[in-house]
Amino acid sequence: MKKYFYEFLKGIIKENPTFVLVLGLCPTLAVSVSVINGIGMGIAATFVLLGSNVIISLIKNIIPARIRIPCFIVVIATFVTITEMTMKAYSPALNRALGIYVPLIVVNCIVLGRAEAYAQRQTVLKSLFDGLGMGVGFTLALILISGIREALGSGKFLGYTLTPRYEPAFVLGLPSGALLVIGLLLGFFNVLKNRKE
Amino acid sequence: MSVAQFLTIFISAVFIYNVILSRFLGLCSFVAISRETKPAMAMSLAVMFVTTMSSIITWFIYRFLLIPFGLTYLRTISFILVIATFVQFVEMVIRKISPPLYRFFGIYLPLITVNCAVLGVAVLNVDMFFINGKAIPGSFYYSVFQGICVGLGYALAMLLMSGIRERLDLCDVPKAVKDFPLAFIIASIMSLSFLGFNGFKF
Amino acid sequence: MKNRLIVSVSPHLHKDASVSKIMWMVVVSLIPAGVAGMFIFGVGALWVILLGVVSALITEWIVQLFAKRRVSVLDGSAFLTGLLLAYNLPPRVPFWLPIVGSVFAIAIGKQVFGGLGQNIFNPALAGRVFLMASWPKYMTTFTKPQNFDAITSATPLAALKEGKVLEGISNWNLFLGIRGGCIGEVCIFALLLGALFLFVRGYISWHIPVTYTVVVGLFTYIFGPRGLFSGDWLFHILSGGLILGAFFMATDYVTSPLTRCGQIIFGIGCGLLTAIIRLWGGYPEGVSYAILMMNAATPIIDRYTKSRIYGTR
Numbered sequence: 001m002k003k004y005f006y007e008f009l010k011g012i013i014k015e016n017p018t019f020v021l022v023l024g025l026c027p028t029l030a031v032s033v034s035v036i037n038g039i040g041m042g043i044a045a046t047f048v049l050l051g052s053n054v055i056i057s058l059i060k061n062i063i064p065a066r067i068r069i070p071c072f073i074v075v076i077a078t079f080v081t082i083t084e085m086t087m088k089a090y091s092p093a094l095n096r097a098l099g100i101y102v103p104l105i106v107v108n109c110i111v112l113g114r115a116e117a118y119a120q121r122q123t124v125l126k127s128l129f130d131g132l133g134m135g136v137g138f139t140l141a142l143i144l145i146s147g148i149r150e151a152l153g154s155g156k157f158l159g160y161t162l163t164p165r166y167e168p169a170f171v172l173g174l175p176s177g178a179l180l181v182i183g184l185l186l187g188f189f190n191v192l193k194n195r196k197e
Numbered sequence: 198m199s200v201a202q203f204l205t206i207f208i209s210a211v212f213i214y215n216v217i218l219s220r221f222l223g224l225c226s227f228v229a230i231s232r233e234t235k236p237a238m239a240m241s242l243a244v245m246f247v248t249t250m251s252s253i254i255t256w257f258i259y260r261f262l263l264i265p266f267g268l269t270y271l272r273t274i275s276f277i278l279v280i281a282t283f284v285q286f287v288e289m290v291i292r293k294i295s296p297p298l299y300r301f302f303g304i305y306l307p308l309i310t311v312n313c314a315v316l317g318v319a320v321l322n323v324d325m326f327f328i329n330g331k332a333i334p335g336s337f338y339y340s341v342f343q344g345i346c347v348g349l350g351y352a353l354a355m356l357l358m359s360g361i362r363e364r365l366d367l368c369d370v371p372k373a374v375k376d377f378p379l380a381f382i383i384a385s386i387m388s389l390s391f392l393g394f395n396g397f398k399f
Numbered sequence: 400m401k402n403r404l405i406v407s408v409s410p411h412l413h414k415d416a417s418v419s420k421i422m423w424m425v426v427v428s429l430i431p432a433g434v435a436g437m438f439i440f441g442v443g444a445l446w447v448i449l450l451g452v453v454s455a456l457i458t459e460w461i462v463q464l465f466a467k468r469r470v471s472v473l474d475g476s477a478f479l480t481g482l483l484l485a486y487n488l489p490p491r492v493p494f495w496l497p498i499v500g501s502v503f504a505i506a507i508g509k510q511v512f513g514g515l516g517q518n519i520f521n522p523a524l525a526g527r528v529f530l531m532a533s534w535p536k537y538m539t540t541f542t543k544p545q546n547f548d549a550i551t552s553a554t555p556l557a558a559l560k561e562g563k564v565l566e567g568i569s570n571w572n573l574f575l576g577i578r579g580g581c582i583g584e585v586c587i588f589a590l591l592l593g594a595l596f597l598f599v600r601g602y603i604s605w606h607i608p609v610t611y612t613v614v615v616g617l618f619t620y621i622f623g624p625r626g627l628f629s630g631d632w633l634f635h636i637l638s639g640g641l642i643l644g645a646f647f648m649a650t651d652y653v654t655s656p657l658t659r660c661g662q663i664i665f666g667i668g669c670g671l672l673t674a675i676i677r678l679w680g681g682y683p684e685g686v687s688y689a690i691l692m693m694n695a696a697t698p699i700i701d702r703y704t705k706s707r708i709y710g711t712r
Contacts, residue, residue, distance in 0.1 A: 022228070022377055026313045029221040070281055077274040085270060100320045103273040107313045109225055167493075169533035175219045176388035176532065180507070183381030187374040187511075194372065234702070360698035361519050368517040371466055371510075382511055386520050387695050389528045393672070393688025396681015 004129045011133025017110045018141035019189050024110035027101045028142060029178040035158050038146030039139065040094045041101065044083050046135025048105050049114060051079040053131030056119040063120075072115045073106065080105045110134060148181055149173065202335075203342055208397045210346035216314050217354040218388040223314035227355065228380045232366075237359035238352070245348030247287075247309050248318050251280050252344025255319040256337055264330055276319045284309055318347045357387065418515070421602055421652075422475030428593035429482060429647065435576055435586035439544045440490035444582045448485040451497040455481025458505040468514060476515045480504050483523035483648060486583020487640065487687070488530075489541045496537055500526040520694045521654045524687045531687075541579035552579040555638040556683040573637035584640040594646040603650045606662035607669075611645040612636055614670025622678055635677065644686035645669070654694045661697075661704035668693045 017023050024045075031041045055075050056063075063071045084102050087095045095102065105111065114134055119127040151157055153172030155164075171177045216222045223244070230240045255276050263269050292299045309315060322343055326336035333339075361383055370379060436444045459477035463470045481501045488497055504526030512518045531538045543552040553561070555568055555578055568578055576586030583590075597603045616632040623630030635641070649655060649669055656665050669689045676685025 023225065025224045025228075026221045029224065070278065073277055073281060074274065077277050081270065081273055084273065100317060100324065103320050104222070104313050104317060106273055106277050107316050167534065170535065171389070171529060171532040174388075174392070174532060175221065176385045176392070178221070179218075179381050179385035179388055183374070183378045183385060186381065187378035190373045190375075190378065234699075356699060357695045360702060361695065363702075364519070364698040365512070365517070368513050370513045370517070374511055379511065382507060383519060383695075386508070386525050386528075386691065389525070389532060390520075390688050390691035390695065392528070392532055393676050393682060393685050393692070394680055397679055398681075 004125065007126050007129040008133040008136075011130065011135070011137040012140060013137075015134075016137045016141060017134050018138060018145075019186060021110075021113070022186070023113055024108045024138065025182065027104065027108060028138075028145060029175070029182060030101050031098050032142055032146035032149055032178060032181075033153070033173050034150045034156075035143060035146045037094070037097050038142035040087075040091070041098055042135070042139025042142045044087065044098075044102065045105055045108065045110070045138055046132070047083055048076060048079045048108075049111055049131040049135045049138075050128065051082075051131075052076045052111055052115055053119040053127040054124055055079075056115045057122055057124045057127035060120045068120065069112075069116075072112060072120075076111050076115070077106050110138060145178070145181055145185065148185075149177060153177060202339070205397075206339060206343055207346050208394060210343055211350040211353060212391050212394040213397065215350045215354055215388070215391060216317070216347045217351060218384055218391060220317065222317040223312045223351060226309075226312055227351075227358065227384075228377055231355055231358040231380070232362050234356070234359040234363060237355040241348070241352035241355045243309055244312065244314060244351050245345065247280075247284060247312075247315050248348040248351075249341065249344040250287075251276075251283065251315050251319055252322055252340045254279055254283060256322060256340045259323055259327065260332055260337075264327075269330065272320070272323065273316075277316055280315055280319070314347060314351055318344055321347075354384075354387070358383065418476070419474040422479050424600060424602055425597065425647065426475060426479050426482060428596045429479075429486070429583070431589035431592050432486065432583045432586055432643070433482070435589040436486070436490070436582040439576050439585055440542060440582060444490040446494070447488055447490060447492060447497050447582060448482065450494060451485030451488070451501050452478055452481035454498040455484070455501040455505050458502045459510070462506055462510040463514075466510065471515070474515065476509075477505055480509065480522045480526075483583070484526045486643060487523065487527045487581050489538065489580075490582050491540070491542050492537050496530060496534065499533075500530045503529045516653055518653055519698070520691055521648055521651050524648060524691050524694075527687050528691060541581075543579060544577050544585070554579045554683065555634070556677065559634075560683040570633055570637060573634070578638070580638075581640060581643075584643040587637055587642050590642045590646065594642075597646075603646070604659075604662070606659055607649050607655060607666040608645040610663050610666030611649055611669045611673075612641065614667050615641060615674050618671060618674035619678065622674075635674070639677070639684045640686040641673065644673075644690055649690050649693070654697060656697055656700045656704065658701070658704045661700045664700050664704065665693050665697065668696065 011017065015021060018025070018028055027041055027045070031037045052072070052075050056072060059071075080103060083105070084095075087098075087102060114131060118130050122130070147157065149172045151162060152169055155162055155166045155168040169177075172181065210216070214220055217224060217227050226240060226244075231237045258275060258279060259269075259272070263272060263275065268275075288299075322340040325343075326333055326339050358380070362380065365379065374382065433444075433448055436448075455477045456472050460470060460472045463472070481497075481504075484500050484504050485497055488500070504522040507529075508520055508522030508525035509515065509518045539557070541552055541554055541557075555573065572578060574587045576588070578585055594603070594608070598605070616636050619635040620630040620632035621628055645666075649666070656662050669686075672689035672692055673685045676682060676688060682688075
C-alpha cells in the first residue's frame with residue numbers, strides 16, 4: 001500500500017509536472033485567468049491522465065514498439081473526446097471558457113509523457129496512482145497560478161471580491177501576466193531548492 | 198475575400214494572437230529549442246511547413262469527410278492522427294530523398310507531432326472559418342493563409358528569443374532564474390510589447 | 400568633437416568616460432525637460448518624479464543586497480531609470496503608480512537579467528508598458544497644461560485617433576509643450592536642448608535618433624488621412640513621446656545595436672513600428688512598444704551586422 005501512496009505523492013511535489021518537469025504549459029498558462037477555469041482544466045486533464053495511464057498499461061503487451069506513439073495518441077484522443085463531449089453537455093459555460101484548450105489536451109506533454117515514461121512499463125495499479133498523482137499535482141499547480149492571477153488581476157478569488165480598495169492590475173489577466181507569473185514562480189522554487197541543498 | 202481580411206489575419210496571427218506569446222501553443226518546444234539561433238530556425242521552418250500542410254489537409258478532411266457524414270465529434274482524433282501520420286510520412290520522404298535536409302531538421306520533425314501549435318491551428322481554422330457546419334466563403338484560402346501566418350509568428354518569436362538567449366549566455370545571470378524562468382520573463386516582456394498592435398485596424 | 404565614444408569591437412582606445420559618468424551626464428541632460436514639465440503641469444509633476452526616482456533607488460539597493468551582488472545604487476543607472484519612467488507618466492497619477500512602475504522596471508526589467516549592462520529591454524519602458532497594461536485608466540488620463548484644477552484633456556495624438564478636431568494647438572505650442580501629455584515628453588525645446596548637450600559631448604551618435612524621427616515623419620507624410628503624401632508630418636514628430644523616446648531611450652547603450660549599420664536598422668525599425676501603431680493601431684501612441692520590440696530584435700541585429708574581424712573574410 002505504501003508504495004502506491006508514494007506513486008501518488010510524487011506527482012504533487014517531487015515530480016510536479018508543472019514546476020519540476022516543466023511540462024504541459026500551454027493549457028496551464030492559457031486557462032489560468034480564473035481559479036474556476038483552472039480547476040475545470042485540472043479535473044479534465046486528471047481524468048484523461050487516469051484513463052490513458054490505465055488503458056495503456058493494460059494493453060502494453062500487445063502494442064508493437066514501433067507504432068506505440070500513434071497507439072498512445074489514439075487512446076488519449078478517445079479520452080479527450082469523451083471529456084469534451086461530457087463538458088459540452090453538462091457545463092457548456094466552462095467549455096466555452098476553456099475553448100480550444102480542451103481538444104488540445106491530446107498534445108499535452110504530461111499525458112503523452114506519462115504514457116511513454118511510465119505507464120507502458122508499470123502495472124495497472126501503479127499507473128493508476130501515478131496518473132492520479134500527476135493529475136492532482138497539475139491541478140494544484142493550476143490553482144496556485146490561477147489564484148495569483150485572479151487575486152492580483154481582478155481582485156477576486158473564485159469570483160468573490162477580496163477587498164474593494166485594491167485596484168486590480170489588468171496585466172495579470174493578459175498572456176504576458178501569465179508568462180510573468182510562471183517565470184517568477186519557477187525562479188522562486190529554484191531559490192527554495194538551492195537553499196535546501 | 199479581400200486584401201484587408203488577409204492583412205487582418207496576418208497581423209493578428211503574427212503579432213496580436215502570436216501563437217507562442219499569446220496563445221501559448223508550442224511553448225514547450227519554444228523554451229527548449231530557443232537556446233541557439235540555428236536549431237531554432239530549423240525548428241521554425243519545420244513548424245511553418247507542417248502548419249501550412251496540416252491546415253490544407255485538415256480542411257479537406259473536415260469539409261468532405263467529417264461534415265457530410267456527421268462525424269464532427271471525431272475532429273480531435275482524426276486531426277491528430279492525420280497530422281501524426283503526415284509528419285511521419287514527411288520524415289520518411291526527406292530521409293530517402295535528401296539526407297542533408299534530413300540532418301538539418303530531421304530530429305525536430307517527430308517533436309512537431311506533439312507540438313500544440315499544429316493541432317491548435319487546425320482546430321482554430323475549423324472554429325473560425327466554419328459556421329454552423331458550413332464553410333464560409335473563401336474559407337479554404339483563409340485556413341491556408343492562417344496556417345502560414347501562425348508558422349511565421351512562431352518563427353518570429355523563436356528568432357527573437359534565440360538571439361536574446363544567445364546573448365544572455367555570455368552574461369552573469371542570477372542562478373535562481375537561469376534558463377527557464379528567465380526565458381518566461383523575457384517572453385512576458387515581449388508579449389507586453391506586442392500589445393502595441395492591439396486593436397489594429399487597417 | 401563628435402563620436403568620441405563608440406561601443407565597438409577591439410582595438411579599444413582609452414577615454415576617461417566611465418559608465419557612471421555617462422549615466423549622470425544623461426540625467427543632467429534630462430533636467431531641462433523635467434523643469435519644463437513642472438512649469439507646465441505644476442508641483443504634482445515633481446512628486447511623481449521624486450517618487451519614481453527614490454523607489455527605483457531603493458529597489459536597486461534591496462535587490463542587490465538580497466542577491467548578494469555588489470551594491471551600485473549610486474552609479475546613476477537606477478536614478479536614470481526612475482527618472483525616465485516618471486517622465487513617461489501623466490502628471491497626476493496616484494502615488495503608488497510610479498512606485499510600482501519603478502519596482503517593476505528595476506527588479507524585472509534589469510536585475511533579473513543580472514543588472515546593468517545585461518538587460519535586454521529598456522527597463523524604464525518595460526515599467527511603463529507594464530503600467531499601461533495594468534492600469535490603463537490612470538495611464539491615459541492627462542491634465543490640461545497650466546491648469547492647476549486638474550481638468551482632464553486628451554493628448555493631441557489621442558484626439559487625432561478619436562477623430563476630434565484639434566483645438567487650435569499650433570506647432571509652436573507643441574514645440575514649447577503647451578499641451579496634454581506625459582511629464583517629460585511635452586516640451587520638445589527642452590528635450591532638444593538636452594540632446595544637443597549629449598551630442599556635443601559625444602555621448603550619443605546621430606544614427607538612431609535621426610533615422611527614427613525621419614522615418615516617422617516620412618511614413619506619416621506618405622500615408623496621410625487624405626490619400627498619399629498628405630500627412631501632417633511635423634505634427635507627428637512634435638506630438639507624443641517621439642523626441643523623448645528617440646533621443647533618450649532608443650539610444651540606451653545596453654539595449655541598442657553596437658555598429659553604425661545596426662543602429663540605422665534599429666532606428667528605421669523603431670520608426671516604422673511607431674508610425675504603423677499610430678496610424679492603424681488601437682493605441683494613440685506607439686513609441687514605447689516600438690522601442691521595446693526593437694530591443695528584442697537587437698541581439699539578432701548585432702549578430703548580422705558584426706563588423707568583420709581584421710584578416711578574415
